[in-house]
Amino acid sequence: MLRYTLKRALSLGLSLIVASLVIFFVIEVVPGDPASFMLGLNAQPDTIAALRAELGLDVPKFERYLTWVGGMLQGDFGLSYTYRTPVTEMIGDRIWVSLPLALYALTLSTLIAFPAGIYAAARRGKAGDMAVMGATQFGIAVPNFWFAMMLVLIFAINLRWFSAGGFVGWDKGFGAAMHSLTLPAIALALPQSAILARVMRSALLDVLGEDFMRTARAKGLSRRQALLRHGLRNAMIPVLTIIGMQFSFLLAGAIIIEQVFFLPGLGRLIFQSISARDLIVVESVVMLLVFLVILVTFLVDLAYAAIDPRLRART
């Protein structure tokens, strides 16, 4: 287990180094200068040059890369070009929207998908299975921003149960904060739960054909008991993989949902920073997301090993 963990950790470290190089140099070649963007149409060339110097943009690229990476190792992402505040602080503020939202959506998605997937697998080929499969097909086909708009139309504009967007802040209390994240979380969760339910169903069906399932039935368990007691655990590997990917997606991919609900999260920060060419913010947030994605993959790998002892031995 230790060797397995170390090997995974090494691959995590290498991925991060490669990612930092790619992110920095790809983003730096994007055309557009943050200083001219900030100063607009009437600025004089010497003013722009002065601002470039103030922002440290006149330093060679590779030197800037080393400063950036060196800072990150100490938890310092540098200073935002446009906001002139530490990127670490900006990320710190926004992650408290994005992370809870992703967790909230993932929880909802799992709560919907597990029962639906198990139910469909248990009633394979029957009307209940058809209904679940039909609904999930719909859920996958419809983009989440459309769901978002429908939710706003029904629950914010017509019923007035929720506000149409915005985040009240954690200082208004846990309940109020979660309330303002509810519609976005549902919009994010529905398409994800559709995918997850289908994966759950097919993973369970795969397991159902295994020898140990027949043994379980033979020793007297009902179909349902066998499914829950022996099938579920064995079907968890593909399901966990998908959950890991979904968490990464929900954290990094909520850009559109954050726009639709004007939530001050990481997605919106990236969106704004790209258009303002606040490259250091873009680089740092993307790097952080890459780190989280790699970290989640790492944890999922470890979880595999916990669920399936054979994986520990294989390495």
Next chain:
Amino acid sequence: MMQNTSRLALLASTALLALPLQAQAEQSDITVALQLEPPHLDPTSAAAGAIDSVLYANVFEGLTRFASDGAVIPGLSKSWDISEDGLTYTFMLNEGVTFHDGSTMDAEDVKFSLDRARGEDSANAQKALFAGITDVTVLDPLTVQVTLEAPNGSFLFNMAWGDAVIVAPESVANIKTAPIGTGAFKFENWVQGDQITLSRNEAYWGTPAALTDVTFKFISDPTAAFAAMMAEDIDAFVGFPTPEALPQFEADPRFQVIIGSSEGETILSTNNMMPPLDDRRVRKAIAHAIDRSAIIDGAMFGLGTPIGTHFAPHNPDYVDLTGLSQYDPELSKKLLAEAGFADGFTTTLKLPPPSYARRGGEIIAAQLRAVGIETEISNLEWAQWLEQVFRGKDYGLTIVSHTEPFDIGIYARPDYYFQYNNPQFQQIMDTLNRATLPAERKALLKVAQTIIAEDYVNGYLFQLAFHTVAKAGVEGLWENAPTQATDLTAVRWSD
């Protein structure tokens, strides 16, 4: 008798008591949404209009200021004297003005602010406004004298810009995150990416604001803007992004729609140095190929005033020159043939993100195709546009709304991105800058507007409309946008 009097007094006093009580029960806070969030909070070191949209007139004030009709009126300076030769301006400051941190605003702060803006290492995005100042002298704590290199008829106008507001040396270091001004509202808090809150300045030197608390929310997505207004999460949306949604608000008694004019001359900017666009006949042909009303109806849902030159129609000095570029595709083809392009030609049309450009661009491309001019459309982000078009001058045509007020002077800069070089026009602008008499200025401005219209420097399309949606009870919002500002000092809730 005595008893009666006292009873009356009691009644009167309870009635008086009741008044403020009732006033308290009324709403005194407002949530205003804007599309763009400021990058930081220093109006004196960035071009971002979003900074002025939040802070101008509310938190920061200058020597002079813009009124809602665009007129320049006294601000921190209650009056001024201009010397005979037009070179010396003596500003008399209002008494008892304090910054939000309690310190006094006096002539030293004015000197500091102007010197900072015009200084060598100044990061002011409109440094040109201060270029003519040679000296700023403090005569006494309430009098400051500004000396100019040459007479400048628009000096008081320049001092009204958000870039010329008065800041204090003590607080300027943190101005980007904690702005301290003299205005009727104080800055309270900024949740980046979400909102900025202001509160009433109880020690304000002028007429105090009616509102006690102001929240600015930033909603960039048009659909979200619509939903937030419809759900009444916000009280007003200043600069509402989608004109197509306005009729729905107009029909709803809960809301009011305010449609005014902005300072945005929306033009088909033309690269005057790039062949064949360097030929006046070709540019004239383009002008006659364009049907403004089709663009206003098609791209702006009917909102926008046609213009024939680079000047705002609501300005008293505006001259209607749309007749010089009437829609006439036959004339356009004839002009092209004269210039040697009977079979037309191909050029680029580079479009920045706003819908006036993206939607207007498609319509213009179709209109130009009808006379034989093919355009290669490319959609650019703002940063790309600045790099390629504005700085690189690598374009044939582009569509931009020039939102700076009174910016006809850009035509006197040959290095400006249209690359228009006309010494006669430059001469007129030079004379205008020195002219201080209104009648003389009016005459010069008429000539200036006519020259650029007759040279067909750019395709002049329309003045961008400015639309605001608000709850029915909100009073006192600006109808027009003579500068980028959301002046809330006179806003109140009606009974």
